[in-house]
Amino acid sequence: xxxxxxxxxxxxxxxxxxxxxxxxxxxxxxxxxxxxxxxxxxxxxxxxxxxxxxxxxxxxxxxxxxxxxxxxxxxxxxxxxxxxxxxxxxxxxxxxxxxxxxxxxxxxxxxxxxxxxxxxxxxxxxxxxxxxxxxxxxxxxxxxxxxxxxxxxxxxxxxxxxxxxxxxxxxxxxxxxxxxxxxxxxxxxxxxxxxxxxxxxxxxxxxxxxxxxxxxxxxxxxxxxxxxxxxxxxxxxxxxxxxxxxxxxxxxxxxxxxxxxxxxxxxxxxxxxxxxxxxxxxxxxxxxxxxxxxxxxxxxxxxxxxxxxxxxxxxxxxxxxxxxxxxxxxxxxxxxxxxxxxxxxxxxxxxxxxxxxxxxxxxxxxxxxxxxxxxxxxxxxxxxxxxxxxxxxxxxxxxxxxxxxxxxxxxxxxxxxxxxxxxxxxxxxxxxxxxxxxxxxxxxxxxxxxxxxxxxxxxxxxxxxxxxxxxxxxxxxxxxxxxxxxxxxxxxxxxxxxxxxxxxxxxxxxxxxxxxxxxxxxxxxxxxxxxxxxxxxxxxxxxxxxxxxxxxxxxxxxxxxxxxxxxxxxxxxxxxxxxxxxxxxxxxxxxxxxxxxxxxxxxxxxxxxxxxxxxxxx
Amino acid sequence: xxxxxxxxxxxxxxxxxxxxxxxxxxxxxxxxxxxxxxxxxxxxxxxxxxxxxxxxxxxxxxxxxxxxxxxxxxxxxxxxxxxxxxxxxxxxxxxxxxxxxxxxxxxxxxxxxxxxxxxxxxxxxxxxxxxxxxxxxxxxxxxxxxxxxxxxxxxxxxxxxxxxxxxxxxxxxxxxxxxxxxxxxxxxxxxxxxxxxxxxxxx
Numbered sequence: 102x103x104x105x106x107x108x109x110x111x112x113x114x115x116x117x118x119x120x121x122x123x124x125x126x127x128x129x130x131x132x133x134x135x136x137x138x139x140x141x142x143x144x145x146x147x148x149x150x151x152x153x154x155x156x157x158x159x160x161x162x163x164x165x166x167x168x169x170x171x172x173x174x175x176x177x178x179x180x181x182x183x184x185x186x187x188x189x190x191x192x193x194x195x196x197x198x199x200x201x202x203x204x205x206x207x208x209x210x211x212x213x214x215x216x217x218x219x220x221x222x223x224x225x226x227x228x229x230x231x232x233x234x235x236x237x238x239x240x241x242x243x244x245x246x247x248x249x250x251x252x253x254x255x256x257x258x259x260x261x262x263x264x265x266x267x268x269x270x271x272x273x274x275x276x277x278x279x280x281x282x283x284x285x286x287x288x289x290x291x292x293x294x295x296x297x298x299x300x301x302x303x304x305x306x307x308x309x310x311x312x313x314x315x316x317x318x319x320x321x322x323x324x325x326x327x328x329x330x331x332x333x334x335x336x337x338x339x340x341x342x343x344x345x346x347x348x349x350x351x352x353x354x355x356x357x358x359x360x361x362x363x364x365x366x367x368x369x370x371x372x373x374x375x376x377x378x379x380x381x382x383x384x385x386x387x388x389x390x391x392x393x394x395x396x397x398x399x400x401x402x403x404x405x406x407x408x409x410x411x412x413x414x415x416x417x418x419x420x421x422x423x424x425x426x427x428x429x430x431x432x433x434x435x436x437x438x439x440x441x442x443x444x445x446x447x448x449x450x451x452x453x454x455x456x457x458x459x460x461x462x463x464x465x466x467x468x469x470x471x472x473x474x475x476x477x478x479x480x481x482x483x484x485x486x487x488x489x490x491x492x493x494x495x496x497x498x499x500x501x502x503x504x505x506x507x508x509x510x511x512x513x514x515x516x517x518x519x520x521x522x523x524x525x526x527x528x529x530x531x532x533x534x535x536x537x538x539x540x541x542x543x544x545x546x547x548x549x550x551x552x553x554x555x556x557x558x559x560x561x562x563x564x565x566x567x568x569x570x571x572x573x574x575x576x577x578x579x580x581x582x583x584x585x586x587x588x589x590x591x592x593x594x595x596x597x598x599x600x601x602x603x604x605x606x607x608x609x610x611x612x613x614x615x616x617x618x619x620x621x622x623x624x625x626x627x628x629x630x631x632x633x634x635x636x637x638x639x640x641x642x643x644x645x646x647x648x649x650x651x652x653x654x655x656x657x658x659x660x661x662x663x664x665x666x667x668x669x670x671x672x673x674x675x676x677x678x679x680x681x682x683x684x685x686x687x688x689x690x691x692x693x694x695x696x697x698x699x700x701x702x703x704x705x706x707x708x709x710x711x712x713x714x715x716x717x718x719x
Numbered sequence: 720x721x722x723x724x725x726x727x728x729x730x731x732x733x734x735x736x737x738x739x740x741x742x743x744x745x746x747x748x749x750x751x752x753x754x755x756x757x758x759x760x761x762x763x764x765x766x767x768x769x770x771x772x773x774x775x776x777x778x779x780x781x782x783x784x785x786x787x788x789x790x791x792x793x794x795x796x797x798x799x800x801x802x803x804x805x806x807x808x809x810x811x812x813x814x815x816x817x818x819x820x821x822x823x824x825x826x827x828x829x830x831x832x833x834x835x836x837x838x839x840x841x842x843x844x845x846x847x848x849x850x851x852x853x854x855x856x857x858x859x860x861x862x863x864x865x866x867x868x869x870x871x872x873x874x875x876x877x878x879x880x881x882x883x884x885x886x887x888x889x890x891x892x893x894x895x896x897x898x899x900x901x902x903x904x905x906x907x908x909x910x911x912x913x914x915x916x917x918x919x920x921x922x
Contacts, residue, residue, distance in 0.1 A: 649732055649733060649757065650758045650759075650761040651730055651757035651758065652730075652731060653761065654762060655761075711730070712734060712785075713731075714734070714735075714872065715828075716872035716873075717828070717829075718839065
């Protein structure tokens with residue numbers, strides 16, 4: 102136990118030191134982790150034990166990452182992307198595999214060459230997606246092209262796992278070639294049953310995700326115990342991984358599917374913010390273990406071979422990607438990024454090389470230099486991104502700036518906190534203005550009903566920082582608070598002004614006292630909940646009494662303007678009264694009196710003078 | 720029988736003796752539609768489709784209003800700005816108003832002598848209403864000189880008010896029944912300069 106904690110401490114401390122430094126130097130977090138790994142690894146200070154075990158465990162971070170990626174991809178969006186996924190992804194994997202295999206066959210038997218080709222055609226989902234996210238490129242056209250290819254690669258792992266054992270040429274030293282689980286081995290079942298079970302598992306994920314997840318999450322959410330929701334979210338991802346492993350599919354793929362199914366769910370943000378820290382941590386440690394696994398002795402001994410392998414691998418893959426980009430009309434400005442971002446080998450290569458070894462496809466003598474080459478290529482990727490940034494920054498100065506269309510596309514980002522009766526009408530109104538607010542509400546019943554009407558509503562406590570983060574508070578322009586509970590609203594205002602000082606705030610207040618409270622916290626745009634209805638009803642009353650509609654309308658507007666102007670004065674009086682310990686009841690009547698007096702002083706001199714005939718000669 | 724639309728604009732009708740009198744004189748006449756702009760659009764949100772449909776249904780369009788700052792009350796400008804769309808009211812395909820009669824019925828404080836070159840206002844009503852005349856021209860409408868009630872600052876005696884109201888009523892009826900000699904009135908500064916001779920009596 103102590104040993105475990107010590108190891109954990111070393112990993113975490115290394116990350117905590119290396120990542121901020123790397124970020125400060127503009128290297129990105131992935132490179133920071135990799136360097137941390139080298140430093141604590143066997144060729145650095147040799148502070149950690151079995152790197153391979155750690156790597157296997159933390160591969161789970163990739164599963165979680167794909168779950169999160171899935172959460173952000175609605176099925177409809179995925180369907181829209183079918184052409185790039187199948188077209189670009191398919192082309193990249195097939196052509197890269199064939200070319201790499203072609204080169205490899207010059208040195209190896211064809212079976213081994215083909216295996217190497219297949220394995221090396223894959224890129225690193227972990228590094229690339231992490232970097233794209235950090236750079237905010239996920240929503241750009243090049244980001245989507247890259248993602249499509251990565252997605253196809255993740256799918257391609259499944260047939261590869263099936264195909265590789267058929268290429269076995271190396272006699273096995275010991276027979277534990279099966280990758281199946283200890284829990285339940287479907288390998289003992291006849292072929293048709295295996296297929297049925299596999300399909301059944303996928304179907305189960307889809308059906309459970311679509312129909313069972315919502316009521317289950319609602320029940321869990323209604324307990325209002327935060328960690329139970331976290332536990333449920335983790336159990337979901339882990340459970341899917343286990344299920345996928347049992348039926349012999351990629352856990353990453355299963356998690357991705359589950360994510361896609363849940364992308365429409367109102368609990369999406371909640372799931373996202375719960376899984377995110379685990380994913381980040383596991384991936385971080387995974388990157389550290391890649392850094393630590395670099396075998397510098399081997400690299401030193403075979404420096405020429407490995408340099409050749411790295412350059413050959415990355416050069417060939419980049420070339421294939423560039424041509425793929427040309428064929429699929431990737432924009433000229435995006436093509437370079439597309440080519441360099443996917444030129445490395447991926448974490449699946451580690452998994453598949455290991456798998457090939459145990460299945461007697463490839464001998465260790467072939468695998469070891471290749472693994473080093475893959476690790477180095479992964480290490481080089483963040484550096485390539487960096488170089489690309491520097492180059493494209495120069496290009497941007499010299500000419501076209503395309504930033505604005507990105508902003509344009511996203512439009513105004515508004516977070517609507519609270520979606521009760523007032524929030525509903527406000528939301529409807531904003532929608533007619535083409536503004537689609539991200540809506541947060543903590544009433545599960547509300548959330549259900551509103552979702553039926555096509556609103557994008559998410560369940561959660563609005564005063565939770567991570568929920569705000571998930572809702573995009575960092576990029577949002579405006580927060581509209583429609584919660585009548587002033588305590589809650591105040592808490593939210595405090596939180597936002599501390600963490601997102603850029604965010605503009607508009608709020609409702611249940612009554613004057615609540616309005617004053619919000620004013621104390623620096624909110625300047627405040628509307629009282631029932632005030633608008635009172636004035637509108639007043640307008641209707643005057644009309645029914647035979648006032649001219651235009652005059653009634655002006656009286657309403659003038660009253661409203663005077664009232665707005667009085668607000669700050671009343672606020673002051675209110676605070677003084679408070680200092681003077683005026684009792685609540687007295688305060689209420691005193692305020693009413695003050696209001697009436699002020700209204701009288703504001704008597705509509707303005708109305709009397711308006712349009713009164715007067716002779717200019719007088 | 721022609722159909723007449725009266726676009727009426729007074730922001731504080733309760734204060735205008737003369738405009739109320741004029742309005743009462745024509746309210747309820749057959750084939751005359753009164754369209755109170757301030758009452759319909761207290762928030763100035765003019766329903767352009769409704770207004771255009773009204774114009775299309777009528778043959779004569781009268782703009783009745785007090786003469787504020789040598790012009791119309793604000794909502795009437797808003798009306799012109801929004802309703803007279805290109806391709807509807809003007810432009811090579813904008814013929815919805817073509818051939819209709821255009822008349823301003825205005826009430827002004829100063830009397831006729833102040834609306835002269837050497838008078839207090841230095842410009843004639845005809846000069847001051849030229850933007851409306853140009854508007855009518857652009858919309859291919861037949862412009863008529865304004866029906867003017869002048870000198871209301873001095874305070875009009877009740878019988879004078881009644882006389883103006885009756886003139887207005889007669890003018891509107893004559894326009895409706897096509898008994899007004901348009902060529903004759905076009906030669907006068909105001910439609911009501913010499914109303915009794917301009918209206919042809921049935922023989």
